[in-house]
Amino acid sequence: MGAFSNDVxxxxxxxxxxxALLRTLGPSEAILVLPVPIQQNNADLGLAPPVVEQLSLSPxxxxxxxxxxxxxxxMEVMLAASTVNAHAESRNFxxxxxxxDAALGILHGGKLLRIESVGWDSFADVPYLYRIVLTD
Numbered sequence: 001m002g003a004f005s006n007d008v009x010x011x012x013x014x015x016x017x018x019x020a021l022l023r024t025l026g027p028s029e030a031i032l033v034l035p036v037p038i039q040q041n042n043a044d045l046g047l048a049p050p051v052v053e054q055l056s057l058s059p060x061x062x063x064x065x066x067x068x069x070x071x072x073x074x075m076e077v078m079l080a081a082s083t084v085n086a087h088a089e090s091r092n093f094x095x096x097x098x099x100x101d102a103a104l105g106i107l108h109g110g111k112l113l114r115i116e117s118v119g120w121d122s123f124a125d126v127p128y129l130y131r132i133v134l135t136d
Contacts, residue, residue: 007124014128018121019080022059029058030077030132031107032099034091052104057083062108065133074116075108075134081120081127097130106134 032055057079066074081096088096097118105112113134120127 008126011122011124011126011128014123015080015082015126018128019059019082022061022078022080025059025061027058028060028062029056030060030062030079031056032087033104033107033112034099034102035104054107055087057087059083073111073113073134073136075113077106077108077132077134079130079132081130084127084130096127100130100132106132108134111136 034053034055036051036053038051059080060083061078063076063078064074065076066072084099085096088094088099091099093099093102097120100115100118103115105114107113113136116133116135118133119131121129121131
């Protein structure tokens with residue numbers, strides 16, 4: 001029995017491998033747009049612009065999916081779970097996938113794209129790669 005003999009060790013190895021693989025595919029990033037809760041006084045009458053936080057998630061792979069004949073843009077963002085876990089933990093999101101539920105969308109190419117679905121690949125119930133499908 002070696003160091004990688006149990007499922008937890010294998011899951012940790014997959015987490016590191018996913019991070020390394022995404023880093024080798026290029027220096028891309030996904031910019032997650034999160035609303036920031038603010039307190040407004042009654043004098044503003046709700047006319048204050050919304051305050052958002054732009055969270056840079058890297059390494060990421062962004063690719064276009066679907067046919068090129070449709071007018072609608074569909075993209076897939078792949079993120080290492082180690083990145084998502086770190087940002088989710090620092091903002092008290094548990095499980096980490098709920099970070100995407102709170103988001104307004106992801107910025108790509110100067111456009112805010114809506115999060116259509118979030119999925120992940122896991123081993124021994126430990127996610128190692130997140131897949132986010134975006135639409136305009």
